[in-house]
Amino acid sequence: MNQPxxxxxxxxxxxxxxxxxxxxxxxxxxxxxxxxxxxxxxQPISSMPGHERVPVNDAVARVEEIVEKGVEAVLVFGIxxxxxxxxxxxxxxxxxxxxxxxxxxxxxxxxxxTDVCLCEYTDHGHCGLLSDGEHxxxxxxxPASPQLTIDNDKTLExxxxxxxxxxxxxxxxxxxxxxxxxxxxxxxxxxxxNGFENVPIMSYAAKYESDFYGPFRxxxxxxxxxxxxxxxxxxxxxxxxxxxEVSLDxxxxxxxxxVKPALPYLDIIAAIDAEFDHPVAAYNVSGEYAMxxxxxEKGWLDLDATAYESxxxxxxxxxxxxxxxxxxxxxHELSGD
Numbered sequence: 001m002n003q004p005x006x007x008x009x010x011x012x013x014x015x016x017x018x019x020x021x022x023x024x025x026x027x028x029x030x031x032x033x034x035x036x037x038x039x040x041x042x043q044p045i046s047s048m049p050g051h052e053r054v055p056v057n058d059a060v061a062r063v064e065e066i067v068e069k070g071v072e073a074v075l076v077f078g079i080x081x082x083x084x085x086x087x088x089x090x091x092x093x094x095x096x097x098x099x100x101x102x103x104x105x106x107x108x109x110x111x112x113x114t115d116v117c118l119c120e121y122t123d124h125g126h127c128g129l130l131s132d133g134e135h136x137x138x139x140x141x142x143p144a145s146p147q148l149t150i151d152n153d154k155t156l157e158x159x160x161x162x163x164x165x166x167x168x169x170x171x172x173x174x175x176x177x178x179x180x181x182x183x184x185x186x187x188x189x190x191x192x193x194n195g196f197e198n199v200p201i202m203s204y205a206a207k208y209e210s211d212f213y214g215p216f217r218x219x220x221x222x223x224x225x226x227x228x229x230x231x232x233x234x235x236x237x238x239x240x241x242x243x244x245e246v247s248l249d250x251x252x253x254x255x256x257x258x259v260k261p262a263l264p265y266l267d268i269i270a271a272i273d274a275e276f277d278h279p280v281a282a283y284n285v286s287g288e289y290a291m292x293x294x295x296x297e298k299g300w301l302d303l304d305a306t307a308y309e310s311x312x313x314x315x316x317x318x319x320x321x322x323x324x325x326x327x328x329x330x331x332h333e334l335s336g337d
Contacts, residue, residue, distance in 0.1 A: 026070035026331035047215035070331035087121030105170035127178035160190035185252035200255035209233035212287030273318025
């Protein structure tokens with residue numbers, strides 16, 4: 001006689017945790033921080049409750065707060081003192097990220113990852129040098145061009161300079177985020193040539209053009225002044241393209257492969273994890289963070305519980321590490337303090 005199957009037997013207290021298939025730990029999490037060279041005191045980010053821009057001289061204190069909660073790694077973004085059409089403040093020795101990284105490395109044990117891109121440093125807000133004939137930031141009569149393009153190869157030269165400057169400042173890892181063709185290979189070559197062959201690259205390998213980035217653009221002051229980024233970030237409709245993009249970064253020497261955003265692209269995370277033997281990162285982006293906060297403020301859901309469930313789902317999909325604005329709070333909850 002066939003006995004009825006009863007999966008509920010393994011859901012009882014005592015056995016439930018023993019057969020749990022996925023474990024989320026504080027060591028899986030990376031906390032983003034925003035360092036603002038124009039600020040003299042911390043500035044709350046209205047669209048990202050609980051997060052602030054911090055002055056350069058407060059970067060160490062901010063990282064210490066994160067580490068005390070149990071998070072071991074930070075991802076540093078910078079807001080420079082000034083911008084121009086080439087983003088020259090991105091690679092200077094006294095740049096905001098360079099100053100912050102030197103201080104963080106000298107005074108904390110945090111693992112320091114730096115974002116390598118130009119959008120926060122260019123006056124047009126795009127992730128590279130604009131091609132000839134494109135919008136000049138001073139030409140306000142120019143329409144938002146549907147054919148906006150980035151000069152890919154000239155941008156690579158700048159990404160190399162930024163990456164080397166971050167490594168010289170002490171970054172443990174660099175994370176190029178502009179979806180520039182060939183960026184991983186160019187940066188790997190530049191790092192190796194300058195004696196930083198042991199600095200790994202976490203590539204934003206499958207970064208989609210997404211409306212979930214809105215609050216981040218407030219936080220990092222990186223919104224495009226015209227046009228959009230659909231000609232260099234990926235089409236949300238495409239999955240096969242993501243695997244192709246990732247394969248190119250693997251060939252060029254990427255050490256970690258990132259998918260961004262996370263929750264709307266769990267299928268992509270799972271596919272990359274299944275197909276490649278590299279660690280997979282997922283960026284639980286600002287819009288994912290903000291929408292849970294907004295719903296919690298309405299009393300529609302429990303913030304801590306849904307935040308944990310969200311990050312657990314990202315881990316279950318195959319992410320080895322998760323960059324999240326919930327990192328501190330979840331790490332604190334996991335520690336039981």
